Amino acid sequence: MTDNTEGHISGKDKLEACSTLKEILQQATEFERTARDFYAELAPKVSKKIRYLVDELVIEEQNHYDLFIDLANDPEVAAQIKQEIITPPSNKRFSDCIQLPDLGDNPDDQTILQYALGREQAAMDQYNSLADSTPEGPLKDVFTFLAQEETEHKNELEKIYYEVVHSGGV
Amino acid sequence: MSIRDLLSPFTAWKYLLKNPVTIPDPLNDRPGSARYRGFHKNDNEKCIGCGTCEAICQNGAIDMLPVKGTATQEGDSGLRPRIDYGRCCWCALCVDVCMTGSLTMSNEYKWVESDPDAFRFTPGVDEKFWDNAELGYQRPEDHRLVEAKRVTMEEMDADTRINSFAEIVNGYSIEQAKLEADRCVACGICIATCPTHMAIPDYIDAVREGNYERGLKLLYETNPFSNVCGRVCTRKCESACASRHEGEPIAIRWLKRHIIDQVPFEKYREIIGEPDAPTGKKVAIIGAGPAGMTAAFDLVRMGHEVVVYEAKAAAGGMTRYGIPEYRLPYDALDRDIELIVSLGVKVHYNTRIGSDIAMAQLEQDFDAVLLAIGLQEGRQTRIPKSEHEKVYRAVDLLDKITSEEAFELPHCAVVIGGGNVAMDIARSLARMQKQQYDQVDVVVTAMEDQQHFMADADEIKEALEEGIIIRDNCGPQGCEIDESGHLIGLKTWKVLSILDENNRFAPTYDDSDETIHACDTVIEAIGQFSDTSLLGEELTEKLEWNRGRIDIDSNGRTSESWLWSAGDCVSGPDVVHAVADGHRVASSINSYISSNESSIDKQS
The missing domain is CATH 3.30.70.3270 (Alpha-Beta Plaits)
Known part of the structure; x- marks a missing residue:
């Protein structure tokens, strides 16, 4: 599943320098790829009882990854690829998410969901910030679309979190 | 017979085309x-x-x-x-x-x-x-x-009951019970709603005619936890009762309890009857809660040898270690357990499967195994600083209270949660505070507004009467710790909404509306989960799972042919549902071990 084209240079270092749409998209793709690979590696380590959660996260991150690949190949986006974009304050937190955490040998469902929620929140903030700082046009639409995607996923995870953690609900 | 007699019926044909005599x-x-x-x-x-x-x-x-x-x-x-x-x-x-x-x-x-x-x-x-x-x-x-209002169940006033763990309600007198039973029209809609399909109109009829032994026999035909359900059943039947439409529903739960109260325990065995002849088949049950013990009750009556393994020192599961005594006196629970044990069920207490005995051993030694371990662990909010030693799970404290295990009684407690467990721990602590400190200082915070708490309306009403403060629409954000490391409060934000348009969890908060609830102890009562580590890694991998719970078929059977699961751990928390589950799996296990299927599985 690993699609590591970044060599030994850390994702974080690369992210701190980005300022064009191309770099932003690379950063976002990297964000999704690391998440996908992280969950894929985590899946066999967790109890089968909660593996469904991790498997679902792998699928979701793969979908996001595919989305960014498609975006990069979109002619309309490609036309804007060199456009300069102001790096938002949320960028630091977003890029931090590329540093993968140690969730322990056998993390429980709540720990996994909390981590996933944190990632989605960071992504949502990042794309919202980018959309806010980008003038009206196709580029802004791209970021707005991405922010919506991440928001939807975060909302879905929150619902799962409630159903898992409050199961029993007594 | 003349020719005229033969032809006369055909003369009616002449009216065929005439207008009818009857006109609108x-x-x-x-x-x-x-x-x-x-x-x-x-x-x-x-x-x-x-x-x-x-x-x-x-x-x-x-x-x-x-x-x-x-x-x-x-x-x-x-x-x-x-x-x-x-x-x-x-x-x-x-x-x-x-x-x-x-x-x-x-x-x-x-x-x-x-x-x-x-x-x-x-x-x-x-x-x-x-x-x-x-x-x-x-x-x-x-x-x-029919009378619209139900006969009032007399109970202790708040000032009296807060001083002890004595049962709050008194039970109906015979006259009161008959009056209440007279309100029932015996429509039977309640039977379909009851998870274990108790013969409700029939046992209410037994109350009417004063035939309590018939009533008890009817109760135990479908519910060996009738003592328990006569006191703490969630009574779905009453929410379906025909009388509720133009009045109050029949007090079905209290009438059940009334039957129980009228029959001396010594007579139970005689009324219920003896088990069938031994079959030579053996079933192991893990967990002596309502699901496990109901299955044990059914299986032992079918003639099978039943051995129950219980990690705690006494049977009852969450009905003993989760429900406070003022709602369910231990002697009522003990009667249900004692009856089941008297039929020949062997219970090994303080025996933990997974550490004392391996699951593989049970698989080898028994024809079938039932896993009925309940939802024994409390969920944590994991909000910032909630790892403090003075932040407890409600189920852990309720367990300590039942087990009479010492713990430092808070002077000022804040409970997180709006369900029955939250009310149980709040009201239990209030009683202990009253006895030890002569004052009650317990606050219940919950995300829902009070109208939408999951706790029973009676629980909320009685908690308020007992001096417990309820603060609704409060979303927990973190614990407050002072410079010396002492817990001093719980921070909450006002909840604006909890569910989205699809009725799924999507809370929104007003972070400008922040409250610090001062306290020395926080108790989390937000949910429970099942610790399935007893299964071991190998069996956990072999079993099929369904979103965190063991996957079972409609009879409670897992993907392993020798293993069933029932009760709260697979169906969610509810005593009467657990009883219904127990019956269902007992029937399925009986079919399995009575056929050659179990012997074939053993040989393979």
Whole structure:
């Protein structure tokens, strides 16, 4: 599943320098790829009882990854690829998410969901910030679309979190 | 016989083409009086198909029948009354007894049909020209055949009960119970709603006739936790009761308890009867809660050898270690357990499967194994600083209270959660505070508004009476710790909404509306989960799972042919559901071990 084209240079270092749409998209793709690979590696380590959660996260991150690949190949986006974009304050937190955490040998469902929620929140903030700082046009639409995607996923995870953690609900 | 006799029937053919003698409207416009008992109307939306009209009809003119487009659902049989005007005498008893007020009569009295079968029709379903008639007979407000209000259950006042863990309610006297039983119209809608399908109208009838031994026999046919359910059942039956539509539902739970209270325990065994002859088959049950012990009750009566393994020092599961004694006295629970054990069920207490005995050992030694381990672990909010030593899970503290294990009683406690467990721990701590500190200082915070708490309305009302403060719409954000490391409060934000348009969790907060609830202890009562580590890695991998719970079929059987699972750990928390689960798996296990299937599995 690993699609590591970044060599030994850390994702974080690369992210701190980005300022064009191309770099932003690379950063976002990297964000999704690391998440996908992280969950894929985590899946066999967790109890089968909660593996469904991790498997679902792998699928979701793969979908996001595919989305960014498609975006990069979109002619309309490609036309804007060199456009300069102001790096938002949320960028630091977003890029931090590329540093993968140690969730322990056998993390429980709540720990996994909390981590996933944190990632989605960071992504949502990042794309919202980018959309806010980008003038009206196709580029802004791209970021707005991405922010919506991440928001939807975060909302879905929150619902799962409630159903898992409050199961029993007594 | 003459030729005339043979031909005369054919003379009737001459009327075939003539106009009928009976004509519509022979009297011109002469409407029935305002309260005339004319043709029936039925509001199909209000009708619940309880059949009380059918039962009361002295002429057998009403039949309850299924109708197209009306489905059976909780509290509605899906049947509707069909009326036969060849039998109806227009007495209107059916209208007077109607539990929802759906059945009425129009003031229309003229109806001409050439087809006699048309006079057998379903009002409200078969369209008639009087359906919109405004006048006609309806039951007057002061004319009721059954009492609308239930007989009040007497209970201790708040000032008295806060001083001890004594049971709050007193139970009905025989006279009170008979009065309450008289309110039941025996429609039986409750039976379908009860998870274990108790014979509710029949045992209420036993109360009416004072035949308590018959009542007890009926109770134990479907529920070996009748002592428990007579006190703490979630009583879905009452939420479906026909009487609730124009009054209060029958106090079904209290009538069950009344039967229990009237029969001496020494007589239980004689009434319930002896188990069947031994079959030589052995079943292991893990967990002595309601699901496990119900299955044990059924299986031992079928003649199987049943061994129950219980990690705690006593049986009952969460009914003992989760429900406080003021709601469920231990001696009531003990009676249910003692009866089951008296039938020959062996219980090994303080025995933890997974560490004391391996699952593989049970698989080898028994023909079938049932996993009924409940939801014994409390969930944590994991909000910032909630790892502090003075942040507890409610189920852990309730366990300590039951086990009489010492813990530092908080002077000021804040509970997170709006369910029954939150109320249980809040009210238990309030009692202990009153006894030890002579004052109550417990605050319950919950995300929901008070109207939407998951706790029973009675629990909330009684908690407030006992001096517990409830702060609703509070979303926990973190614990407050002072410089010395002491817990000093819980921070919450005002909750603006909890669910989205699809009724799924999506909370929104007003972070400018922050409250610090001062306390020295925080107790989390937000949910529970099942610790399945006893299964071991190998079995966990072999089993199929369904979103965090062991996957079972409709009979409670797992993907492993020798293993079943039942109760809270697979179905969620509810005593009477656990009892129903116990019956279901016992039946399935019996089929399995009574066939050659288990022997074949053992050999393979």
